[in-house]
Amino acid sequence: MxxxxxxxxxxxxxxxxxxxxxxxxxxxxxxxxxxxxxxxxxxxxxxxxxxxxxxxxxxxxxxxxxxxxxxxxxxxxxxxxxxxxxxxxxxxxxxxxxxxxxxxxxxxxxxxxxxxxxxxxxxxxxxxxxxxxxxxxxxxxxxxxxxxxxxxxxxxxxxxxxxxxxxxxxxxxxxxxxxxxxxxxxxxxxxxxxxxxxxxxxxAKPPQDQHLLRSVGEGITMVWRDTDMRSCFLYWGLVSFFVGGAMQVAMPLLAQNTLHDAASLGVLLGAHGIGTLIGMAASGLLKKLRWLSFGAMILSVDALAGLFLAPVGTISASWQGVLLMLPLGLIGGFVQIAVFTWIQQRVPPQMMGRTMSIFMFIFMGLAPLSAASTGWVLQYLTLTELFAGGGALLVCFALGAWLFTPMRHIRHSAAG
CATH class of the missing domain: 1.20.1250.20 (MFS general substrate transporter like domains)
Structure with missing residues (x-):
C-alpha cells in the first residue's frame, strides 16, 4: 500500500x-x-x-x-x-x-x-x-x-x-x-x-426534486451517448449473457458429471479465486502497459481467456482444471481492476451511482437469465461442447469488437 x-x-x-x-x-x-x-x-x-x-x-x-x-x-x-x-x-x-x-x-x-x-x-x-x-x-x-x-x-x-x-x-x-x-x-x-x-x-448534487425514473433514464442516456461506454457496455452485456451465465451452471455440472467429486468444485473455484487475487495484485502493471490502449487490452485478454476456457470441458482430473482455472482467474482479476478504475475516472461523481448500477445490472440481470437458459441448451450440447462453444464465442466477440467497433481505440483515462 x-x-x-x-x-x-x-x-x-x-x-x-x-x-x-x-x-x-x-x-x-x-x-x-x-x-x-x-x-x-x-x-x-x-x-x-x-x-x-x-x-x-x-x-x-x-x-x-x-x-x-x-x-x-x-x-x-x-x-x-x-x-x-x-x-x-x-x-x-x-x-x-x-x-x-x-x-x-x-x-x-x-x-x-x-x-x-x-x-x-x-x-x-x-x-x-x-x-x-x-x-x-x-x-x-x-x-x-x-x-x-x-x-x-x-x-x-x-x-x-x-x-x-x-x-x-x-x-x-x-x-x-x-x-x-x-x-x-x-x-x-x-x-x-x-x-x-x-x-x-x-x-455537486443533482436537483432532489427530479423524478427517480427520469433520473434512471438520464443515466441510461448518458451511457448511450458516450460512444466509448456504449461500446464497452454492449460488449460486456454480450459476454455476460452468452458466456458468463452459462459457466455458472457448467462448473458444478463438470465437477459432478466428469470429476465425480463434490470437493473438486471447491478445488476449481479455489484455483480461480487464487488466480483472481494474483491478477488483482498485479493490476499495478497496468501503468506499464500504456502502449496498449484500454480497449485493446480488454479485448486481447478476453480473447486469451477464451483460449483457456474452451478446453475446460475436456479435463478428466482436478489438477488439469487447476492449470486452466488459475490463469482464467488471473486474467479476470486484472481486468476487474482496470474496468472499475476506467469507469470511476471517466464518469462525473454525480452520475456515478446510475452508471455503476447499469454496469452491475449487466452481470446481475443478464447472467442469471443466461444461467436459467443453460439447462435447455444442455439438452442439445454436451459439457465439452458447451465449454468449447463458450470459449469460441468469447474469442469471436473480442475479435468482432476489435474489427467492427471503436473499442480497440478506447484510451485509458487521463486521470489514471
Missing part, C-alpha cells in the same frame, strides 16, 4: 468496514442454504430462496443507482446496512428460538436482495466520492483484493463455526446456524459505524 493511501483516513475506514462486512456475508452465504435444506430438504425451495434474493437485486438496482446520485452513496449505504442488520437480527432470533419457517426465510431473502439492490451501486460509488482520482487505481486493487481474500477465507471461518457449534443434535445444529447469522448481523452494525467515520469529498 502506498504511503498516500496509508495516510488517507477515508480509505482506512472504508477498507476496515468493507472487510468486516464482506467476511460477515460469507457466514450467511454458507448458513442460508443449510437452513433451507434443514427446514425442507427440498432443492427446489433452495432455488426459490436464491431467486428471491436475485430478482429484486436485478430489478431494482437501476433505481438504487438513481437514489445514490440523488442523495449520496454514504446515506444510501448506511440505510442498507441498518436494514440488513434488522433483517439478519430477525433471522438470528427466529433460528435461535426455533421459530424459523420457510415463509419467513422467503420474506427475509427478498428483503436482503432488495437491500443489496441499493447497497451495490452505493458501495461501488463510494471510492470515487472519497478518494482522490490519482489514488483510485491502487485503492481499487486493494479493495477488490481484500474482497477476494474474504471469498477464500470467509467460507472456511463459517464452516469452522458451524463445525465447532454444530454438535450432533438438531437443536445444536440450528444454534450453529443462528450464531452464523448473528455474526453477519453484528458485522453490518460494525461496518455501519466505520462508514459513519468516512467524510466524502465535496461533489
Amino acid at each position: 502506498s504511503a498516500a493511501l496509508k495516510g488517507n483516513a477515508n480509505f482506512r475506514w472504508l477498507m476496515s468496514g468493507a472487510t468486516i462486512s464482506m467476511l460477515g456475508d460469507q457466514f450467511t452465504l454458507i448458513a442460508l442454504p443449510w437452513l433451507v435444506l434443514r427446514l425442507t430438504g427440498d432443492p427446489l425451495s433452495l432455488g426459490l430462496v436464491i431467486a428471491l434474493m436475485s430478482i429484486p437485486r436485478a430489478v431494482f438496482i437501476l433505481l438504487g443507482g438513481a437514489l445514490v446520485d440523488r442523495y449520496s452513496p454514504k446515506q444510501v449505504l448506511m440505510l442498507t446496512k441498518y436494514a440488513s442488520t434488522l433483517l439478519l437480527g430477525a433471522l438470528t432470533f427466529a433460528v435461535l428460538t426455533d421459530q424459523a419457517s420457510l415463509s419467513l426465510v422467503y420474506a427475509l431473502a427478498f428483503g436482503i436482495g432488495l437491500a443489496q439492490a441499493f447497497a451495490v451501486p452505493a458501495g461501488s460509488s463510494m471510492l470515487p466520492r472519497t478518494i482522490e482520482p490519482n489514488l483510485l487505481q491502487a485503492a481499487n486493487g486493494i479493495m477488490m483484493g481484500l474482497r477476494q481474500l474474504t471469498l477464500l477465507a470467509g467460507p472456511l471461518l463459517a464452516a469452522l463455526i458451524l463445525v465447532l457449534e454444530g454438535g450432533n443434535g438438531a437443536v445444536a445444529s440450528m444454534r450453529a446456524l443462528g450464531i452464523a447469522f448473528g455474526i453477519d448481523c453484528v458485522s453490518y452494525l460494525v461496518s455501519a459505524w466505520t462508514l459513519s467515520q468516512v467524510k466524502p469529498l465535496d461533489v
